[in-house]
Amino acid sequence: QNNREIVNEDFIYRLNENEDLPDVEEPVILWWTPFTGLNGVRDCGSVKCYFTEDRRFKTLSNLNAFMFYGSKFDVIDLPLPRNGIAHDWALLHEESPKNVPALSHLEVLELFNLTATFSRKSHFPITLQYLKNKDVLTDMKYFVPLNKKEELLSDLAPIIYVHSDCSTPLERDAYAQELMKYIQVDSYGKCNAIILCYSLSDPMKSMDSAEFLHFISRYKFTLSFENAVCEDYITEKLWRPLIVGSVPIYMGSPSVRICSCILLFSTGLASKQNSAILASDFKSPKELAQYILTLNSNITKYKSHLQHKLGNENEKITNNKLLESIENRKWGIDNDFDKGNFIEHFECYVCKHEHKKIVGDKIEVPSVNTDHYNCSKPISPLSGKENAENWWLDQWYMGRCEARVLKKFIEIGKNDYKYDEFYDELKNMFTNKSC
Template sequence: MKQRTCMLSLGIVVVLLTLVQIYSLYANGYWRREDRTIGLSDGFNYFVTDISVPTILWWTPFTGNKGSIKKCGSFECHFTENRKFQHHPSTKAIMFYGSNLNYMDLPLPRNGLNVSWALLHEESPKNRPILLHGKFLSLFNYSSTFSRKSHLPLTLQFLGSFEDLVGTTHFIATDLKDKLLSELAPVVYVHSDCGTPSRRDEYVQELMKHIRVDSYGACLNNKKLPREISSMTNMDDERFFKIVAQYKFTLAFENAFCDDYITEKLWRPLTLGSVPIYMGSPSVRDWLPNRNSAILASDFESPEDLAKYLTEVGRDKRKYESFLRHKLGPADGRVSNGFLKDALASRKWGIDPVRGSFIDHFECYVCRSVHEHVNQKSVVSEGHYKCPPPVNPLTGRADEDDWWYDVIWYRGKCEATTVRKFVDEGKSPYTPGEFRREMTRMCPDWW
């Protein structure tokens, strides 16, 4: 009898402990319905009705954040990728990552000016041609792109620091570079994205007729990298840096020509101490360490004229080293470009965890903006990209039969016009058939 009583008492205790544990889990939100609660980064969950700060919804999954409260200075916002918040009263902004943006999948009908749209796109403009056109760009209130006109500019995302620019860790003296000319060409080309809007390979192929060029990438390849660093994922490898640093000149040709679109193609040779031969952003002079830190292909009538100039500079040590002031000049005067120095000094984001990434900073920019109600005053303009139609680099003119011009650039313009019409009309999500019919009507010449 006593044994049965003890077993009964033990059972009651176990049941009570289980109930306490279940209640604890429920109170802390672990036992939840997805449509009622949101998980926060500290491991707890809050009922949707408890949200007292603005919600910012990532429409294109990007950060993996299912729901968290983020502090941005004196402001707080709730960030989430949960689309159930599209029409929630707390939602004040919707964010998009450009490379994942699909114009067939937009939060329509739009909620009006009360909900801002924000665009983050740090990659090449060629990835989303619709973004090249003002009709589509002006749907957004905030941007973070390569353009200095963005609310959070990413123009210098590929330049680690001022110290990288003036440092001599990988620098090779001119005399040693001259000795290496018995084994190496004076010019190096490392590109593996072939067939780009800039048609850079066509220019390089012509240049190769007039001066030796070692091409390590998949495009116009004539020289192999060591097997252990042959992948393009090793472009930040010290062993790769040592190879590029040996060359007197590096072809730094962008895949698209837009104001302020300047990538590692330029910054890598500048930091390594190889003189860049640049083709790309029309505004590149604004960003160079010194006035003649690079040789611009656009300054020459033809690849042949450029080759003659490179041969001339390569033979004149004094003239060659005039392009390397950021490495060889006096320690306190290696960079004369005050605009570049100010931009680097004022950049709050970085690759270190202390400063935070540009993603963190753009999220906080949007958070502060919705708190301060500045969204009604801001509209992204075409100047936030400023990418003209692609041209033939050998002629400087647009070829209307060029695939990048006809199929990509012009089609992007038609898509932008069509999307804008549907948004302005308050159209609910449209079908592919509806979109195609309207686009055919608005751009009959394209078809």
């Protein structure tokens, strides 16, 4: 028997799917992909909406929008036909394209009216989802003094590399393996590496623990490689070493330079004293290794990357763009019950949007395009070209094919297709090189 929990402002009760739907006066917003697990009225200040995961609400006249969690988006299970005038589609997707490759393509993205992604160009950007506040960047809680780090070099490599995923679109392990030919790297994880101690072996439970942060803070440098290349997809892999005072060697979002996310202090652009080192600035892993070896032997140059820890108080972070982004962010992270999380805030963003439509307010919302979730085709960081042996490249092309089949079906009004029909057409398009 399938029961759902209903949550309103003042009460909680169980709704049995065999019972009648409750009377709802507020605009209804339906999470088509079950995500929050909650059903009920959300108070969004001056307006309220009823959020639910119960698909029986799909047929009600006061249904205004569908919401989708990107990692659970399924091209076979959609509320078609796509009625763009009556119903908005809102996408929340903070993850990389590994989960749903089809979302990297315009044919799927343009189905949505409203977006909340890591992109600064989405309607509700969550670019700083992994950075709690500015204070964690300057705090010395985990910082290991430089003289101690020098002593530790007798037992530790200059660089640490921690990884839990052995297969990524970015092929980061291939780059790391090549780098290790020219400089010592202590590699921890599941992929040809030292196994972490038991208390740190589960990355989902331990990677934000104080024990782990103290562990990596001993190293002078950290390989901070994302699992995919997407504009503004900047995760804890960059922020974590900055927080503990280990200089990140970063590979991932090209926009870290544009949005100054690596530039914690404003003198960096002129003096090249950025708070992180970009692997993309070097022609090869060998050239990068030579630079790190030089930096490792020159304490003055090394300190220039730690201004946010060692500089004068008014000089630690002078990047106004970053400071303003943190200051203006309304939502919190790490279970900030006072501010709430970005999921709740995006729900209210959608709710307010629907109320404006109901009263006839003029709404200017940019159309959704690939800037809202800009993840490029997997390219080898070693050759700068496509690697035919990279399984994720095949997935990217398969995702593009899925996106084009979906668009074709929607355009011809084929709304009740089944799994076999969809993938028979996909196979046909793939064989005919129509993808």
